[in-house]
Amino acid sequence: xxxVEIVGGLGSGRxxxxxxxxxxxLQGESPVIWFDPEKRLYPPGIAGLGIPLDRLxxxxxxxxxVIWSVEQALRAGCFExxxxxxx
Numbered sequence: 001x002x003x004v005e006i007v008g009g010l011g012s013g014r015x016x017x018x019x020x021x022x023x024x025x026l027q028g029e030s031p032v033i034w035f036d037p038e039k040r041l042y043p044p045g046i047a048g049l050g051i052p053l054d055r056l057x058x059x060x061x062x063x064x065x066v067i068w069s070v071e072q073a074l075r076a077g078c079f080e081x082x083x084x085x086x087x
Contacts, residue, residue: 016049018083023050030080033057033073037066041085 061069
């Protein structure tokens with residue numbers, strides 16, 4: 001187990017790296033959960049980058065429920081990768 005924070009400015013490749021991590025994790029058996037509170041992720045777009053949408057759980061909680069939602073996903077223990085898009 002570990003924690004990775006991807007930080008960078010606009011156009012730095014943060015999303016591309018997160019998609020690559022998710023695609024790699026989805027080669028195994030565990031699903032991936034992606035929290036997108038700002039509703040910026042376009043699922044058909046990432047499907048073209050190797051993300052099987054049937055194994056990706058996309059969650060769009062309200063801004064005041066993001067931390068609670070992520071904690072619940074981590075506590076569940078069934079996701080190899082938990083991605084949280086920043087606002």
